[in-house]
Amino acid sequence: MTRKDEYYNRAKQEGYRSRSAYKLKQLDEAAGLFGPGNTVVDLGAAPGGWLQVAAEAVGPEGTVIGVDFQRIRDLDAKNVETIRGDMTDEETKAKLRERIGEKGADVVISDMAPNMTGEYSVDHARSVHLARQAFEVACDLLPAGGDFAAKVFDGRDLDALREEIDAEFEYVRSIHPEASRDSSSELYLVGKGRLTAPVSEGEERDVVVDDVGSEGDGVVKIDGYTLFVPNTETGDSVRVRVTDVKPNFGFAEVVDG
Ligand SMILES: C[S@@+](CC[C@H](N)C(=O)[O-])C[C@H]1O[C@@H](n2cnc3c(N)ncnc32)[C@H](O)[C@@H]1O
Numbered sequence: 001m002t003r004k005d006e007y008y009n010r011a012k013q014e015g016y017r018s019r020s021a022y023k024l025k026q027l028d029e030a031a032g033l034f035g036p037g038n039t040v041v042d043l044g045a046a047p048g049g050w051l052q053v054a055a056e057a058v059g060p061e062g063t064v065i066g067v068d069f070q071r072i073r074d075l076d077a078k079n080v081e082t083i084r085g086d087m088t089d090e091e092t093k094a095k096l097r098e099r100i101g102e103k104g105a106d107v108v109i110s111d112m113a114p115n116m117t118g119e120y121s122v123d124h125a126r127s128v129h130l131a132r133q134a135f136e137v138a139c140d141l142l143p144a145g146g147d148f149a150a151k152v153f154d155g156r157d158l159d160a161l162r163e164e165i166d167a168e169f170e171y172v173r174s175i176h177p178e179a180s181r182d183s184s185s186e187l188y189l190v191g192k193g194r195l196t197a198p199v200s201e202g203e204e205r206d207v208v209v210d211d212v213g214s215e216g217d218g219v220v221k222i223d224g225y226t227l228f229v230p231n232t233e234t235g236d237s238v239r240v241r242v243t244d245v246k247p248n249f250g251f252a253e254v255v256d257g
Contacts, residue, residue: 003178003179003181004019007019007022007179010022011049015052016049016052016053017047017048017049017052018047018048018049018050019049019179020049020050020111020179020180021049021050021052021053022177022179023111023177023179023180023188024049024050024053024054024109024111025053025179026175026177026178026179027109027149027175027177027188027190028053028057030173030175030177030190031147031149031173031175031190031192033057033107033109033147033149033190034054034057034058034062034106034107035057035058035106036058036059036061036062037058037059037061037062038057038058038062038063038106038107039058039062039063039064039065039100039103039104039105039106039107040054040058040062040063040064040065040105040106040107040108040109041064041065041067041096041100041105041107041108041109041137041141042054042064042065042066042067042109042110042111043067043068043087043108043109043110043111043112043133043134043137043150044067044068044087044110044111044112044113044130044151045066045067045068045072045082045111046066046068046070046071046072047070047072047073048066048072048073048075048080050066050109050111051064051066051072051075051077051080051082052075052077054107054109055075055077055079055080056077058079059079060078060079061079062079063079063080063081064077064079064080064081065080065081065082065083065096065099065100065105066080066081066082066083067082067083067084067085067087067092067096068082068084069084069085069086069087070084071084072084081099083095083096083099087110087112087130087133087134087137088129088130088133093137093140096137096141097140097141100141103143104141104142104143104146105141105142105146106142106146106147107142107146107147107148107149108134108137108138108141108142108146108147108148108149109148109149109150110130110131110133110134110137110149110150110151111151112130112131112133112134112150112151113127113130113151114126114127114129114130120155120185121155121156123153124153124154124155124156124157124185125155125157127151127152127153128152128153128155128157128158128161130150131150131151131152131161131189132161132164134148134150135148135150135161135164135165135168135191138150138191138194139168139194142194143194143196144193144194144195144196144197144247144248145193145194145247145248146193146194147169147190147191147192147193147194148165148169148190148191148194149175149188149189149190149191150188150189151186151187151188152186152187152188152189153185153186153187154185154186154187155185158189161189162174162189165189165191166191168191168194168195169191169192169193169194169195170192170193170194170195170245170246170247171191171192171193172189172190172191172192173189173190173192174187174188174189174190175187175188175190176188193246193247194247195245195246195247196247197225197245197246197247197250198222198223198225199222199225199227199242199245199250199252200242200245201242201243201244201245202241202242203241203242204239204240204241204242204255205222205239205240205242205252206237206238206239207220207222207227207229207237207238207239207240207252208220208235208236208237209229209232209233209234209235209236209237209238210234211234212232212233212234213228215228216230217229217230217232217251218230218231218232218233218234218236220240220252225249225250226248226249226250227240227242227249227250227251227252228249228250228251228252229251229252229253229254230251230253231254232254238254238255239254239255240252240253240254240255241253241255
């Protein structure tokens with residue numbers, strides 16, 4: 001029995017609508033995507049296997065919103081909503097944004113896949129296009145610290161997309177879940193910890209130290225974002241170089257001279 005058959009049978013037995021459900025379980029195990037009470041956006045959600053897995057993972061206090069241009073049959077889970085639409089259309093994106101509201105989402109996941117032509121370079125390019133659409137939605141809907149995962153077929157444009165994601169998240173990983181190993185070119189790019197900081201690594205700034213934190217580092221506020229600067233005192237005017245950017249705070253060092 002191939003892995004495909006194995007997961008297909010398991011999905012039937014365990015009541016999941018797709019064998020893809022196990023890919024999401026494995027992604028969550030590997031990357032820690034979901035927490036109780038999270039708001040999750042699932043792009044390319046039909047027939048609904050990922051919706052079932054995400055709904056279980058976030059629990060009754062959480063919400064999962066699935067989007068697909070195909071109809072998604074109603075699920076038993078009370079914490080799942082669906083929107084029917086094409087994610088490459090601005091109208092669908094606007095609908096989703098309105099539904100999510102000011103607070104944003106905690107996680108954006110995408111299993112969107114193009115209709116396969118069988119021509120590898122075309123299928124790859126289309127899958128990168130869909131993953132990039134999902135990435136744009138993630139940048140729009142995720143506040144600092146949010147996570148992102150999207151399916152993509154391996155190929156020449158993968159590295160460029162990975163770098164784009166890396167710039168907007170604390171780090172990026174490529175994960176090839178065991179449940180998708182039969183389709184060898186499929187993998188998931190996972191961006192952990194959305195960065196919305198007004199500074200980037202390597203950047204230099206002239207700053208005034210506002211305070212000294214409990215660990216003894218100087219504290220600088222830039223548009224509400226906290227930078228810790230070791231070896232400085234309250235009131236110091238210094239030029240700093242940003243050395244590390246995390247979702248909710250960063251570190252900088254004093255530039256000599
Ligand atoms: C592999 S299936 C998703 C399976 C799903 N994760 C599950 O577990 O049931 C890919 C889905 O992406 C959807 N899709 C592809 N392009 C899309 C687009 N532009 N907008 C919305 N959905 C799209 C397809 O209709 C299809 O249902």
